[in-house]
Amino acid sequence: xxxxxxxxxITGKKRxxxxxxxxxxxxxxxxxxxxxxxxxxxxxxxISNVVVTGTPVCAGSDVTVTFxxxxxxxxxxxxxxxxxxxxxxxxxxxxxxxxxxGGPFTFPLVTYNTSDGxxxxxxxxxxxxxxxxxxxxxxxxITTLSPPDVGTIASNASAPFTINxxxxxxxxxxxxxxxxxxxGTDVTFTASPTNGGVTPGYQWxxxxxxxxxxxxxxxxxxxxxxxxxxxxxLTPSAEVCANPTxxxxxxxxxxxxxxxxxxxxxxxxxxxxxxxxxxxxxxxVPTNGGLTPGYQWQLSTDGGVNYNDIAGQTxxxxxxxxxxxxxxxxxxxxxxxxxxxxxxxFTSGILINVSQTPTNSxxxxxxxxxxxxxxxTVTLAGNAPSIGTGLWTIVSGAGGSFGNASSATSTxxxxxxxxxxxxxxxxxxxxxxxxxxxxxxxxxxxxxSxxxxxxxxxxxxxxxSVTLAGNIPSIGTGLWTIVSGAGGSFGNASSATSTxxxxxxxxxxxxxxxxxxxxxxxxxxxxxxxxxxxxxSxxxxxxxxxxxxxxxTVTLAGNTPSIGTGLWTIVSGAGGSFGNASSATSTxxxxxxxxxxxxxxxxxxxxxxxxxxxxxxxxxxxxxSxxxxxxxxxxx
Numbered sequence: 001x002x003x004x005x006x007x008x009x010i011t012g013k014k015r016x017x018x019x020x021x022x023x024x025x026x027x028x029x030x031x032x033x034x035x036x037x038x039x040x041x042x043x044x045x046x047i048s049n050v051v052v053t054g055t056p057v058c059a060g061s062d063v064t065v066t067f068x069x070x071x072x073x074x075x076x077x078x079x080x081x082x083x084x085x086x087x088x089x090x091x092x093x094x095x096x097x098x099x100x101x102g103g104p105f106t107f108p109l110v111t112y113n114t115s116d117g118x119x120x121x122x123x124x125x126x127x128x129x130x131x132x133x134x135x136x137x138x139x140x141x142i143t144t145l146s147p148p149d150v151g152t153i154a155s156n157a158s159a160p161f162t163i164n165x166x167x168x169x170x171x172x173x174x175x176x177x178x179x180x181x182x183x184g185t186d187v188t189f190t191a192s193p194t195n196g197g198v199t200p201g202y203q204w205x206x207x208x209x210x211x212x213x214x215x216x217x218x219x220x221x222x223x224x225x226x227x228x229x230x231x232x233x234l235t236p237s238a239e240v241c242a243n244p245t246x247x248x249x250x251x252x253x254x255x256x257x258x259x260x261x262x263x264x265x266x267x268x269x270x271x272x273x274x275x276x277x278x279x280x281x282x283x284x285v286p287t288n289g290g291l292t293p294g295y296q297w298q299l300s301t302d303g304g305v306n307y308n309d310i311a312g313q314t315x316x317x318x319x320x321x322x323x324x325x326x327x328x329x330x331x332x333x334x335x336x337x338x339x340x341x342x343x344x345x346f347t348s349g350i351l352i353n354v355s356q357t358p359t360n361s362x363x364x365x366x367x368x369x370x371x372x373x374x375x376x377t378v379t380l381a382g383n384a385p386s387i388g389t390g391l392w393t394i395v396s397g398a399g400g401s402f403g404n405a406s407s408a409t410s411t412x413x414x415x416x417x418x419x420x421x422x423x424x425x426x427x428x429x430x431x432x433x434x435x436x437x438x439x440x441x442x443x444x445x446x447x448x449s450x451x452x453x454x455x456x457x458x459x460x461x462x463x464x465s466v467t468l469a470g471n472i473p474s475i476g477t478g479l480w481t482i483v484s485g486a487g488g489s490f491g492n493a494s495s496a497t498s499t500x501x502x503x504x505x506x507x508x509x510x511x512x513x514x515x516x517x518x519x520x521x522x523x524x525x526x527x528x529x530x531x532x533x534x535x536x537s538x539x540x541x542x543x544x545x546x547x548x549x550x551x552x553t554v555t556l557a558g559n560t561p562s563i564g565t566g567l568w569t570i571v572s573g574a575g576g577s578f579g580n581a582s583s584a585t586s587t588x589x590x591x592x593x594x595x596x597x598x599x600x601x602x603x604x605x606x607x608x609x610x611x612x613x614x615x616x617x618x619x620x621x622x623x624x625s626x627x628x629x630x631x632x633x634x635x636x
Contacts, residue, residue: 092135290336
């Protein structure tokens with residue numbers, strides 16, 4: 001049976017005129033053979049299993065197409081000449097096939113492969129056109145010029161596959177700090193790729209040399225020097241149809257400025273203060289501080305463990321009067337220079353020692369009263385300080401000393417008669433000390449008063465003025481006063497030996513008072529009696545005359561005393577007696593014939609008595625005369 005070869009039909013919007021002409025000539029020749037009665041029956045070639053390997057593929061890249069070709073039938077006849085194939089690629093949607101340039105492509109004799117149903121496995125590698133757009137509907141198709149195939153471009157086409165269009169990768173880099181930095185600055189360089197794919201590769205370069213291991217999207221460097229150049233090479237990931245296959249970034253040329261060491265010192269007007277004292281902290285002239293440096297004073301209340309900004313204190317001077325003991329003040333200083341380092345800096349803290357205001361001093365009450373009389377040591381009554389320490393000092397007065405000058409209740413010894421001003425000072429440096437003063441007078445007891453001996457004896461008899469014999473005080477002053485007795489007066493009441501005048505016959509009690517205020521005065525009394533002389537005694541006339549003749553009793557005629565008292569006594573003569581011996585005109589009885597001397601004594605003790613004697617003779621009457629008988633007698 002003869003099998004007629006079909007005419008070659010090319011489908012698609014575009015025809016390859018050369019291909020069509022060849023096909024036409026080949027068909028005419030076949031027809032001629034048939035007409036001429038050739039009895040050789042040739043079998044057409046078939047193409048199947050067109051497969052594009054390694055998809056998706058990139059436009060402009062190499063792609064390998066595998067397919068199977070069957071040359072005729074078994075048994076023969078089949079073609080014994082080399083096969084010529086033409087290859088087509090569709091548009092992105094699977095239609096409008098376009099003949100790939102360079103064909104037809106000649107393959108060696110395709111024999112009938114009896115082991116594979118007559119099929120021979122063939123492959124061809126092509127470079128895809130570079131201008132293909134991305135699409136997933138592309139197909140390859142194969143036809144033969146010789147021997148002819150039985151299929152069409154459409155029927156011989158492969159399954160759809162993906163072609164990715166070529167893209168131009170680019171990459172740019174930027175530094176987070178800019179290109180002008182300070183030495184030692186950490187700079188992060190970041191690559192920004194275009195068309196880099198999912199997992200692009202990077203190779204960072206420093207001055208054109210690879211930085212080993214630096215293959216991430218970022219590069220961090222802190223050792224750059226002035227003029228260093230940083231670039232990166234981008235290698236897009238495999239799924240990207242990059243053309244060219246790598247991209248070089250822009251060049252960042254770094255300007256690296258040297259570091260400027262920043263320093264500043266601070267000082268305080270005082271570091272040991274009294275609470276409430278104003279302290280001025282001053283920042284010195286900074287080194288590399290720039291034109292507009294920043295100041296922030298900070299305070300630590302926990303011994304320097306933590307510092308906190310002091311609100312509003314942002315100038316080079318800080319004044320405060322609210323510091324407490326143990327606080328530290330420091331300065332946070334920020335230079336305005338570009339490459340200041342370190343920046344900011346923190347000065348060392350200045351430790352402030354704050355002392356509390358000392359307890360108000362109270363030296364206690366003055367000791368000027370009689371309580372100190374006779375003393376040379378007293379106990380002081382200052383207040384014990386709750387804040388600070390106390391100390392006694394002598395402001396005025398010589399020769400004093402303290403038992404313990406640091407004790408508020410120290411003893412103080414001094415000289416009797418001296419007034420001391422003592423100062424109790426409570427100090428808590430550097431605060432102003434609190435002082436208070438107390439006056440202490442060691443009041444000496446006045447000299448013990450001695451008013452002298454009483455003047456009651458006969459020494460004052462007949463006197464109305466005496467000289468007193470009080471003692472002269474060595475301490476204090478004396479004063480005579482009249483305790484009892486009227487009408488007396490002192491020549492000088494302040495003189496121990498003043499004269500005192502009074503009324504005769506009056507007894508005075510005088511007081512000699514030695515005073516040394518505020519001590520109790522010493523007093524002593526003396527009695528002064530101005531003893532009047534007794535009345536001059538007059539015992540009356542002697543009674544010796546005949547008036548007493550025959551008498552044994554007479555009436556005396558003594559004078560009655562105006563001062564003193566009278567008393568009759570018998571000076572001589574025995575056996576006499578007085579009717580009333582105290583009466584100036586007492587009777588006196590005696591023995592007749594005896595002559596008595598009687599004494600009329602007027603006494604006013606202790607004065608010398610006044611006496612006067614009177615003789616009294618009790619004259620006997622003569623015996624009655626008896627002349628006897630007259631001697632008239634013869635006896636005569």
